[in-house]
Amino acid sequence: MVSVPTHPAAHPTVSPLRRILVEIHRGGSLDDVAARIGVAPDEAAAMVDYWVGRGVLTREAVSGGCPPAGCGGCALRSSCAAPGLTGASPGLTGRPLLHTIRPADPPRE
Amino acid sequence: MPDPRTPVLTPACCPTPEHTRTAGAPVVALVGNPNVGKSTLFNALTGARRHVGNWPGKTVQVARGTWPPASGTPVDLADLPGTYSLVPRSPDEELTRDLLVDPGAEGRPDLVVVTADAANLARNLYLLAEILETGVRCVVALTMTDVARARGITVDEASLARELGVPVIPVVPRRRQGLDALARAVRKELDHAVREEGDVRRPARPFHLAVPQGDDPELAAAEARYAWVHEVLAVVRTQRAGAGLTLSDRVDRVLTSRWFGIPAFLAAMWGVFTATTTLAKPLQDGLGAFVDGPVTDSATSALSGAPGWLRGLLVDGLIGGVGQLLTFVPLMVIMFVLLALLEDSGYMARAAFVVDRLMRRLGLPGRAFLPIIVGFGCNVPALAGLRILGNRRQRLLVGMIIPYVSCSARLTVYVLFAAVFFGSTAGTVVFAMYLLSVLLVVGIGMLLRKTLFRELRGEALVLELPPYRLPTLRVVGAQTWQKLAGFLRTAAGVIVATVTAVWLLSAIPLGAASGTSFGETPIEHSVFGALSRAAAPAFAPAGFDDWHAAAALGTGFVAKEAVVATVAQTYSADEPDHPDHAGELGTRLHETFERSSGGHPLPAVLAFLVFLLAYTPCMATIATQWQEMGGRMTLLSTGIQLTVAWLLAVAVFQIGSLWW
Numbered sequence: 001m002v003s004v005p006t007h008p009a010a011h012p013t014v015s016p017l018r019r020i021l022v023e024i025h026r027g028g029s030l031d032d033v034a035a036r037i038g039v040a041p042d043e044a045a046a047m048v049d050y051w052v053g054r055g056v057l058t059r060e061a062v063s064g065g066c067p068p069a070g071c072g073g074c075a076l077r078s079s080c081a082a083p084g085l086t087g088a089s090p091g092l093t094g095r096p097l098l099h100t101i102r103p104a105d106p107p108r109e
Numbered sequence: 110m111p112d113p114r115t116p117v118l119t120p121a122c123c124p125t126p127e128h129t130r131t132a133g134a135p136v137v138a139l140v141g142n143p144n145v146g147k148s149t150l151f152n153a154l155t156g157a158r159r160h161v162g163n164w165p166g167k168t169v170q171v172a173r174g175t176w177p178p179a180s181g182t183p184v185d186l187a188d189l190p191g192t193y194s195l196v197p198r199s200p201d202e203e204l205t206r207d208l209l210v211d212p213g214a215e216g217r218p219d220l221v222v223v224t225a226d227a228a229n230l231a232r233n234l235y236l237l238a239e240i241l242e243t244g245v246r247c248v249v250a251l252t253m254t255d256v257a258r259a260r261g262i263t264v265d266e267a268s269l270a271r272e273l274g275v276p277v278i279p280v281v282p283r284r285r286q287g288l289d290a291l292a293r294a295v296r297k298e299l300d301h302a303v304r305e306e307g308d309v310r311r312p313a314r315p316f317h318l319a320v321p322q323g324d325d326p327e328l329a330a331a332e333a334r335y336a337w338v339h340e341v342l343a344v345v346r347t348q349r350a351g352a353g354l355t356l357s358d359r360v361d362r363v364l365t366s367r368w369f370g371i372p373a374f375l376a377a378m379w380g381v382f383t384a385t386t387t388l389a390k391p392l393q394d395g396l397g398a399f400v401d402g403p404v405t406d407s408a409t410s411a412l413s414g415a416p417g418w419l420r421g422l423l424v425d426g427l428i429g430g431v432g433q434l435l436t437f438v439p440l441m442v443i444m445f446v447l448l449a450l451l452e453d454s455g456y457m458a459r460a461a462f463v464v465d466r467l468m469r470r471l472g473l474p475g476r477a478f479l480p481i482i483v484g485f486g487c488n489v490p491a492l493a494g495l496r497i498l499g500n501r502r503q504r505l506l507v508g509m510i511i512p513y514v515s516c517s518a519r520l521t522v523y524v525l526f527a528a529v530f531f532g533s534t535a536g537t538v539v540f541a542m543y544l545l546s547v548l549l550v551v552g553i554g555m556l557l558r559k560t561l562f563r564e565l566r567g568e569a570l571v572l573e574l575p576p577y578r579l580p581t582l583r584v585v586g587a588q589t590w591q592k593l594a595g596f597l598r599t600a601a602g603v604i605v606a607t608v609t610a611v612w613l614l615s616a617i618p619l620g621a622a623s624g625t626s627f628g629e630t631p632i633e634h635s636v637f638g639a640l641s642r643a644a645a646p647a648f649a650p651a652g653f654d655d656w657h658a659a660a661a662l663g664t665g666f667v668a669k670e671a672v673v674a675t676v677a678q679t680y681s682a683d684e685p686d687h688p689d690h691a692g693e694l695g696t697r698l699h700e701t702f703e704r705s706s707g708g709h710p711l712p713a714v715l716a717f718l719v720f721l722l723a724y725t726p727c728m729a730t731i732a733t734q735w736q737e738m739g740g741r742m743t744l745l746s747t748g749i750q751l752t753v754a755w756l757l758a759v760a761v762f763q764i765g766s767l768w769w
Contacts, residue, residue: 015332016339025569027469029365029462031358033571043231043339045573049193050235050331059573098458099573 020047024057024101048101058104135299136216137176137184140205140240141224142232143191146252146282148172150224151188153282154291169204177292184295187218193232195239196327209243220298221247222291227257227264227279230346234338237273248294249277250287261348269345357576361459365574370463377451377460378543383536385444386524390535392439393528400432418616426608430674434604437521437673441593444520449588453580457482462572472565473554477507481550484514486592488726492733506562508738509746510554512726515546517596518669522721525673529695530702530714538715542722549723553753596670607664607671611637611678632679651720651758652706652713652766662720668727712765716758723754 016037023033034044051057141147155174162170169190176186190201195210197203208214209221223240225233240247249269257264270277276294280287364373408428412420451457465478484491491511495504523542527535558565614637618630632638633656641660648654648662657679664671680697699710706713725731725747734743 015335017328017332017335024571027466027570028572030571030573039339040231040342042229043335043342045229046193046232046235046338047335048573049232050335053194053196053198054327098461098575101571101573103569 016043017047017050020044021051021056021103024103030101052101055104057101059099059101061099134175134183134185135219136187137220137222137295137299138187138189138208138218139224140189140209140221140236141191142193142226142229142236145191145224145226145229145233147191147224148188150222150250150252150280150282151186153285153288155186169201171204184299187216192236194236195243209240209245218245220295221245222250222295223247224250224252226253227251228253228260228262230264231338231342234341235334238334238337241273241275246298247275248291248298249273249275250291251277251279252282254279255281263347265345265347269341272341272344357455360577361574364456364459365462367466370459371467374460374463375540375544377456379537379540381444381447381451382539382543384447385440386528386536386539389440389443389524390528393436396436396439400428400436404428404432421616422609422612426612426678427605429677430604430608430671431601432677434521434670434673437524438593438597440521440524441517441596442589444517445589445592446585449585449592450580452588453578453584455575455577458572458574462574465570465572467551468554469570471551471555472558473506473551477503477510477554480507480511481514484511484516486517487595488512488514488516488730489733492730492737495737500565502562502565505738505742506554506557506565508734509557509742509749510550512730512734512746512750513546513549513553513723515543515722516669516726517592518727519722522665522669522672523718525676526698526714526718529698530711538718542718545719546722549753553749603668603670604674607667608674608678611660611664611675614640615679647755648717648720648758649705650762651716651755652709652762653702653717655701655705657701658705658717662724665721666725666728668729669721672721706762706766709762709766709769711769712762715765716762719761720754720758723750723757725750 016039019037020033023036026033026036030044030048031041034041037044039047048057048059052059139147139151151172151174154176160174161172171190172188174186175183177183189205189208190199192202192205194202195206197206208217211217221240223233223237225237237249251264251266251269254264266277266279276298278287278291278294280291282288363369405424405428408424409420412423415423448457451460461478461482464482468478480491480494483494488511491514492508495508495511519542520539523539524535527538531538615632615635616630617636619634619636619639633642637660638656641656641663644663645654645656645659648659653659657676660679661672661675664675676698677694680694702710702713702717731743731747734746738746
């Protein structure tokens with residue numbers, strides 16, 4: 001189990017790798033988080049990679065509610081106007097995607 | 110115990126254990142993070158001499174090819190799956206980890222070329238740290254140096270080589286720059302390995318990983334690596350003074366700022382709707398005249414011998430309804446193109462960021478903005494998208510506010526009425542409806558949050574914004590077509606069904622007209638007319654106590670795509686003997702609202718549009734809500750929608766009629 005500090009100010013010696021978990025709760029952009037923990041934005045992105053790898057954080061492209069497997073598996077595909085930021089549609093790859101980074105979900109209620 | 114750095118020479122064609130340590134082509138593996146130009150480099154190095162196949166003993170596909178690095182024996186070059194770390198998350202990454210970490214792994218490379226992105230060096234250095242720890246011999250190919258330079262970032266290759274203890278070669282694979290230098294470095298390292306196996310290179314800055322401390326050795330090791338990465342970056346990377354901010358950063362400072370973010374978003378949306386209505390108007394008028402004129406005339410003359418009920422169904426119903434909606438195709442195309450341009454440029458991600466910040470400030474769940482943005486296209490997939498919210502109470506709250514998000518089907522009604530009643534300011538009226546939609550989402554959301562959902566707490570969420578870029582014709586075209594086709598597909602089905610149902614109900618005589626036969630009764634005296642007339646008085650306080658308006662809102666409950674068709678159908682069928690009135694829908698609407706509002710048509714129309722925005726979007730949303738939220742919450746949600754819509758419409762008319 002990963003031990004996470006409750007507030008970075010209370011733990012000045014806590015490493016940026018642990019502090020980033022706290023800062024995720026304060027929201028904003030990843031650049032904001034990087035500035036708050038005193039590292040470069042790509043360092044913060046690398047730290048997120050680490051926590052995503054450990055299953056503590058989740059990084060997802062904004063998928064507009066479309067299923068991860070794409071339109072093929074969606075019951076609404078015949079009526080869907082493919083709205084949203086990304087859709088999961090063929091031919092629309094390569095778009096600039098917004099990613100969300102957040103703590104991994106607990107088991108579904 | 111063999112030194113893991115001892116080169117294992119493997120023939121290119123058949124890297125099996127029995128062939129290891131025999132003279133032949135050594136194996137060189139390309140390793141790196143995803144999207145750093147690794148495969149581009151592989152293609153540039155191998156040209157046509159490559160094939161893709163499963164790695165021996167694995168189901169993972171790997172591209173392999175022959176690369177002649179400088180003089181001497183060619184090497185077998187393998188493009189290993191991209192990874193951020195040697196802690197694997199997939200079978201692909203597991204292969205990369207196994208080959209680098211396990212000294213006895215089948216086909217273990219003699220040398221690794223680590224592809225590192227100079228513009229995002231930190232992410233690449235973490236992987237490099239792990240690779241260096243394995244002891245495998247490596248060369249770094251530094252890619253994206255041009256991108257880094259454009260951002261004002263300079264990476265000192267000599268310092269980086271010193272820090273890492275391995276050669277660092279800048280390359281631009283697309284222009285074939287640096288490939289010869291990379292080939293020489295790889296050849297030298299391979300030769301060096303064969304001649305001086307005992308000579309181990311060491312990085313200038315040693316790792317502090319010897320004895321990981323604490324109760325989580327893996328975390329301690331990662332912390333040490335990140336600390337090392339931070340120190341290395343401080344030595345090798347410099348950013349030009351004033352160039353720390355990219356163009357993206359500078360634009361973002363304005364577009365995502367606390368003060369200008371929301372006004373900039375609203376200005377962008379106002380621009381979209383004003384441009385849409387202005388540019389589409391002449392095309393829409395032309396199409397309308399074509400449908401009302403030649404198409405209707407031809408159909409009328411072709412059906413001159415047909416029974417009246419059939420003419421009513423085909424001409425007044427299908428051609429009138431579907432034709433009226435088809436006039437909105439240019440408008441939809443223009444709007445979808447403009448929205449696709451905003452999206453493909455990266456701006457919509459900023460809009461989402463701004464909306465997310467606003468919602469968090471108001472205490473609404475962070476991820477709520479995702480389905481809400483989807484809802485501007487269609488509420489049904491937005492409700493289906495509630496599954497992304499892990500907490501059931503969050504799903505209920507967001508599911509109750511999604512119906513207030515103005516979907517694209519409502520847009521056609523706004524545009525029809527705004528163009529008829531507000532002329533050149535139609536775009537501003539449409540924009541105002543979208544603004545009201547956002548205010549309703551936020552207002553109702555806050556109200557629910559403070560009453561039924563008081564226990565809900567904020568959610569941790571950070572957004573990673575993509576850089577801006579020039580939109581591409583391919584993506585904008587594909588996106589526009591996809592949305593337009595989806596809209597037309599839905600609209601066509603719904604309209605044909607509702608037009609037929611409306612025609613059927615309007616063909617059945619009732620009351621005073623009971624003496625007339627099926628299909629011959631005036632629509633006002635039909636079942637449909639009677640139902641609409643019965644509902645109309647409920648809208649008297651809102652200024653549109655008229656059966657046409659009530660009928661349109663009735664079919665709008667089924668689907669908003671049907672509203673325009675019903676308006677066209679009821680006015681057209683109203684006076685079937687006066688087909689010349691068909692082109693005067695605007696005049697008829699003016700007369701109706703003038704009469705029903707007692708001389709205040711503009712506030713009455715605004716009240717009608719506000720009601721249309723706020724009441725139940727369609728039957729499909731009710732079905733989806735039922736599925737996602739259960740029957741009780743769906744009924745509560747529908748009740749709230751109807752109440753809010755009626756109260757708002759009455760308020761708009763009563764207050765508006767004081768001025769207009």
